[in-house]
Amino acid sequence: MKLCSALGVWMFFNVAAAMEPISTSIAVGMAAALTGFLASYPNLIYYFHECCRPEWISLNKTHLEVALNKELFGQHVASRVVLKTVTGYMQNPNPKKPLVLSLHGWTGTGKNLMSQLIAESIYHKGMESGFVHLFTATAHFQHQKHLETYKEQLQMWVKGNVTKCPRSMFIFDEMDKMQPGLIDSIKPYLDYYDNLDGVSYRQAIFIFLSNAGGEKIAEVALNFWNAGQEREEIELKDLEMAITLSVFNNKQSGFWHATLIDKHLVDVYVPFLPLEQKHVVQCGLAEMVARKMKPDKEVVERMAQDLNYFPKEHRLFATQGCKVISSRLDYYI
Numbered sequence: 001m002k003l004c005s006a007l008g009v010w011m012f013f014n015v016a017a018a019m020e021p022i023s024t025s026i027a028v029g030m031a032a033a034l035t036g037f038l039a040s041y042p043n044l045i046y047y048f049h050e051c052c053r054p055e056w057i058s059l060n061k062t063h064l065e066v067a068l069n070k071e072l073f074g075q076h077v078a079s080r081v082v083l084k085t086v087t088g089y090m091q092n093p094n095p096k097k098p099l100v101l102s103l104h105g106w107t108g109t110g111k112n113l114m115s116q117l118i119a120e121s122i123y124h125k126g127m128e129s130g131f132v133h134l135f136t137a138t139a140h141f142q143h144q145k146h147l148e149t150y151k152e153q154l155q156m157w158v159k160g161n162v163t164k165c166p167r168s169m170f171i172f173d174e175m176d177k178m179q180p181g182l183i184d185s186i187k188p189y190l191d192y193y194d195n196l197d198g199v200s201y202r203q204a205i206f207i208f209l210s211n212a213g214g215e216k217i218a219e220v221a222l223n224f225w226n227a228g229q230e231r232e233e234i235e236l237k238d239l240e241m242a243i244t245l246s247v248f249n250n251k252q253s254g255f256w257h258a259t260l261i262d263k264h265l266v267d268v269y270v271p272f273l274p275l276e277q278k279h280v281v282q283c284g285l286a287e288m289v290a291r292k293m294k295p296d297k298e299v300v301e302r303m304a305q306d307l308n309y310f311p312k313e314h315r316l317f318a319t320q321g322c323k324v325i326s327s328r329l330d331y332y333i
């Protein structure tokens, strides 16, 4: 039995009360007490089974804004774009198509973290939610010879899950390593259709992650630096072209076959800038806090100093972003 709300819990106890005459008075008492209890502590329902209902799924804009500000370092463009797009979409009672975000950038710059923050601001259980689905190219769709099977499977999964809960989220990691053709199978779901076979996909959220365009984005960031401009002056329009061009020209990879771009199925391309040493330091301090240690700037700076940066002559951007921080830190504390 699925207990989908306080009402469900209340009914369960009432039915139980009706079916068990001897302990009826006890059960009725319990039902009444529980009803009163849940009324005073509405958060208690969150301990029960997750359901496709607003109690479990609704955007908390403040939560997203605070999380982006506090937890995602050095990504002012991505933060701004995501906050605006996700909020706009979630507040629209009648979206014309599902939300499709494509996150691009150098390794270790926070793309997975961003998808996690989005999930946490919408689903009470965050990435643990049964309505959030993460697919990784190398893990789920590894073998070239099984492409046809994968296509069918993916179609079935997306359709099945959206049927179960229209407000489902699908995250596709490592898009650049995905076989061309695989994403074609779900392309109709991303489009402007009222419904397909009786299923509407307009409430669903698709997030694609990839490194495609990362080098071009780094180039733009380097040009700003060379021109003596602040990183914070970089705007979305400075980077959009860099992404679409490199995605467009990469015939090898995943969904990028022009059709997605041609048909404007991606709502926004979200660029992730390469991280500088000061951001790596921020990551290190945050990691120490997460480990319940006293943040030690001296330790973290020593670690950040020893990492690799590019271009070699300026040591400007961290080659692995913040990716190796949690394992590296062990050597310095």
Ligand SMILES: Nc1ncnc2c1ncn2[C@@H]1O[C@H](COP(=O)(O)OP(=O)(O)OP(=O)(O)O)[C@@H](O)[C@H]1O
Pocket (backbone or CB within 6 Å): 071, 072, 073, 074, 075, 105, 106, 107, 108, 109, 110, 111, 112, 113, 114, 210, 211, 275, 283, 321, 322, 323, 324
């Ligand atoms: N901008 C950032 N702010 C805070 N933490 C970050 C940032 N970028 C990366 N991290 C941290 O570094 C680790 C790796 O980040 P994440 O997995 O999000 O990178 P990614 O962009 O998905 O990289 P890849 O392209 O290699 O998959 C995580 O622990 C994450 O918390």
Ligand SMILES: *[C@@H]1O[C@H](CO)[C@@H](O)[C@H](O)[C@H]1NC(C)=O
Pocket (backbone or CB within 6 Å): 060, 061, 062, 063, 066
């Ligand atoms: C939304 O998030 C903010 C910040 O995390 C939190 O203080 C607030 O209680 C949340 N609101 C709801 C309705 O959950």
Ligand SMILES: *[C@@H]1O[C@H](CO)[C@@H](O)[C@H](O)[C@H]1NC(C)=O
Pocket (backbone or CB within 6 Å): 133, 134, 156, 157, 158, 159, 160, 161, 164
């Ligand atoms: C939903 O997706 C998951 C993969 O995340 C899959 O295992 C499951 O079978 C899908 N559910 C339905 C009803 O299709």
Ligand SMILES: [Mg+2]
Pocket (backbone or CB within 6 Å): 111, 112, 173, 209
């Ligand atoms: Mg990643």
